[in-house]
Amino acid sequence: MFHRNTALRLAVPTAVLALALTACGGGDSKSEGSDDKPKDGAASSQPKEEKLAAGASTTGKVEEDGAAVTYDVAAQKVDLGTAADAKKLVQDPEDAKGLVPAVAHIKFTHKGGAPLTDTPDVADTTEVWADGTRGGLLIGAAEDAQGCEDPLDLEGWKKGESHVLCETYLVPESAKNLEVHWAEKDDAKPAIWSLPAE
Structure with a gap:
């Protein structure tokens, strides 16, 4: 899983957003010669994931500022934008060629643990x-x-409160099958929702 923190978010200008992964399938662990797809076996080497329908929920514990918080997590939808939208979101429009923005909406409910003392990290593995x-x-x-x-x-997010947090990715304009992945931490197996584009 690709993890990022709030400090990185704060460093990004709001007018022009940074494309953290310039190629689909790329990432901080991308190997030489992998182009824009993971190395053979990268996906198959992961443990079996939990498969969920749209709106279904899973429960996970997340380390929030040194304390474990239990969340109920439900991916609700993916809003798919246009190629024109994608070009507006990156510094170099060439980076968005053939891509469209996909905004995943995930509802997180604080089920147990102390109130948050800082901004939440729970959506960072989406x-x-x-x-x-x-x-x-x-x-x-x-x-x-x-x-x-x-x-x-x-x-200050406390037990019983629900919030919808989103993550935006660029995906191929021709994509047929969209999935939202979320895990408790970077090296945990993800829950996966198969969602239609809206």
């Missing part, structure tokens, strides 16, 4: 996959998307 390949992360894009909440406003 990924959008298209046709079996991870998309390219756009840091900071989701905070302005309709129906999405800004994690920076959620300090």
